[in-house]
Amino acid sequence: MLSTAELLKKYYLRDNLPHIWCPGCGIGPIAAALLRAIDEVGLDPDRVSQVNGIGCSGRVGVYVDMDVLKGTHGRALAFATGIKLYRPEQTVIAIMGDGDCGAIGGNHLIHAARRNVDVKAIVINNSIYGMTGGQVSPTTPFGGRASTAPYGSPERPFDLCKLAEGAGATFVARGTVYHIRQLQRLFRRALEHKGFAFVEVISQCPVYYGRYSGAANPAEMLRAQRDGAVTVAAAAKMTPDELEGKLVVGELVNKQEPEFVSEYLKLIQRSQAGETR
Ligand SMILES: Cc1ncc(C[n+]2csc(CCOP(=O)(O)OP(=O)(O)O)c2C)c(N)n1
Numbered sequence: 001m002l003s004t005a006e007l008l009k010k011y012y013l014r015d016n017l018p019h020i021w022c023p024g025c026g027i028g029p030i031a032a033a034l035l036r037a038i039d040e041v042g043l044d045p046d047r048v049s050q051v052n053g054i055g056c057s058g059r060v061g062v063y064v065d066m067d068v069l070k071g072t073h074g075r076a077l078a079f080a081t082g083i084k085l086y087r088p089e090q091t092v093i094a095i096m097g098d099g100d101c102g103a104i105g106g107n108h109l110i111h112a113a114r115r116n117v118d119v120k121a122i123v124i125n126n127s128i129y130g131m132t133g134g135q136v137s138p139t140t141p142f143g144g145r146a147s148t149a150p151y152g153s154p155e156r157p158f159d160l161c162k163l164a165e166g167a168g169a170t171f172v173a174r175g176t177v178y179h180i181r182q183l184q185r186l187f188r189r190a191l192e193h194k195g196f197a198f199v200e201v202i203s204q205c206p207v208y209y210g211r212y213s214g215a216a217n218p219a220e221m222l223r224a225q226r227d228g229a230v231t232v233a234a235a236a237k238m239t240p241d242e243l244e245g246k247l248v249v250g251e252l253v254n255k256q257e258p259e260f261v262s263e264y265l266k267l268i269q270r271s272q273a274g275e276t277r
Contacts, residue, residue: 001019001036001040001060002035002036002039002226004032007032007035007036007039010039010050010064011035011038011039011045011064011065011066012064012065013062013063013064013065016062016063017063018054019059019062019063020056020059020204021056021059022205022206022207022208023206023207023218024185024206024207024217024218024221025056025203025205025206025207025218026124026126026177026201026203026204026205027057027059027060027124027203029065029177029180030122030124030177030183030201030203031064031094032059033180033183033184033187034060034093034122034184034187035064035071037184037185037187037188037191038187038191040184040188041188042189043068043087043091045065045256046066046067047089047090047091048066048067048081048090048091048092048093049066049067049069049080049083049084049087049090049091049092050064050066050068050069050076050092050094050095051069051071051076051079051080051092051093051094052068052069052071052094052095052096052097053071053072053073053074053075053076053094053095053096053097053100053101054070054071054073054100054104054131055073055096055097055099055100055129055130055131055132056097056124056126056130056131056205057095057096057097057100057123057126057130058070058073058076058095058096058097058100058276059123060095060146061095069083073100073104073105074100074101074103074104074105074106074108075105075116076094076095076096076100076101076105076108077094077096077101077108077109077112077119077121078104078108078112079094080092080093080094080112080117080119080121081112081115081117081119081188081260081272081273083266084117084118084119084261085261088118088261088262088265091120091191092117092118092119092120093120093122093191094119094120094121094122095124096121096122096124097123097124097125097126097130097131097137098123098124098125098127098128098137098138098139098160099128099129099135099137099138100123101121101123101160101162102123102137102138102139102158102163102212103137103138105250106138106163109121109163109164109167110167111166111167112196112227113164113167113169113171113196113198114167114168115168115196115260116168116169116170116195116196116257116258116259116260117195117259117260117261118194118195118196118259118260118261118262119196119197120185120190120191120193120197120199121164121169121196121197121198122190122199122201123160123198123199123200123201124201124203125139125200125201125202125203125214126147126159126203126204126205126208126209127139127140127144127205127209128140128205128208129142129208130205130207130208130209132192133147133208134146134147134205134208134209134211134212135147135148136148136149136153136155138155138157138158139155139157139158139160140155140157141153142154142155142156142157142179143155143214144213145212145214145222146209146212146213146273147208147212150212154181158173160198160200161173161174161198161200161248161252164196164200164277165199165252165253166221167255168196169195169196169197169253170193170195170196170197170200170253170255170257171189171190171193171195171196171197171198171251171253171254171255171257172197172198172199172251172252172253172254173186173189173190173197173198173199173200173250173251173252173253174199174200174201174202174247174248174249174250174252175199175200175201175202175249176201176202176203176224176225176226176229176247176249177201177202177203177204177222178222178223178225178226178229179225179226179229179249182249183201183249186199186250186251187199189251189254193254194256194259195259202225202247202249204218204220204221204222204225206218222224225247228245228247229246229248229249230243230246230247230248230249231248231249231250232248232251233250234251238248244269255267262275
């Protein structure tokens with residue numbers, strides 16, 4: 001595995017550092033785990049295209065030395081689908097926040113999953129809209145406090161992994177910043193998967209979520225990830241009551257189904273061969 005110094009030298013645009021993330025934020029370690037996974041899989045950085053949405057999570061591409069398209073808020077998966085269709089040889093990775101992917105981008109998420117387009121969707125879930133000041137997002141827990149919910153959110157949150165699975169994603173996994181080595185493995189599996197791969201990363205935002213929810217200490221938030229996590233194997237033996245409030249981590253779905261871009265290319269070949277139906 002690459003050391004931090006090797007990682008910085010090989011993959012980061014060091015002239016763009018220091019980064020803008022707050023002390024204790026999970027995004028930096030997540031980006032490093034992803035780059036290590038890219039390195040382990042042996043992908044040529046020139047054959048990787050990264051798409052970012054808007055938000056703190058959407059800043060990863062600013063610091064890495066690969067092709068990055070900075071999309072608009074909520075549209076990362078639409079841009080990623082376009083890149084993959086035009087350049088099928090590229091590994092396309094979309095990095096989004098939970099608001100980016102689950103709120104304004106929710107429609108793009110369900111349709112990218114339904115099409116099983118060969119894109120790696122990484123959602124950094126910090127339970128909040130981070131960049132704009134800690135507003136409620138679709139993953140803020142019921143009753144959780146936020147800048148726009150001082151009395152606690154009255155909304156039920158999405159389980160983004162269940163949403164992706166229900167919409168047709170063929171690879172779905174959940175990891176946490178605390179379990180960083182497992183996360184690196186999950187990224188590796190996602191990169192190797194052919195089809196829509198969805199990885200939700202539970203992350204901590206001490207500054208804009210923790211301070212409202214009552215856990216402003218990043219170490220405390222990491223301990224909550226550790227204590228709340230249950231592996232897929234352990235979860236299979238637990239009752240719904242026992243699973244209440246737990247985070248099931250690991251590979252949740254992994255199956256092969258027809259992939260959109262390959263099917264589309266076959267269709268082009270058939271039409272160019274003169275087939276009429
Ligand atoms: C169309 C549009 N609507 C709203 C915004 C304002 N905006 C920028 S980032 C953001 C939320 C970011 O939250 P999230 O996607 O969860 O990412 P985080 O910052 O927490 O990583 C919003 C609402 C925008 N830039 N564009």
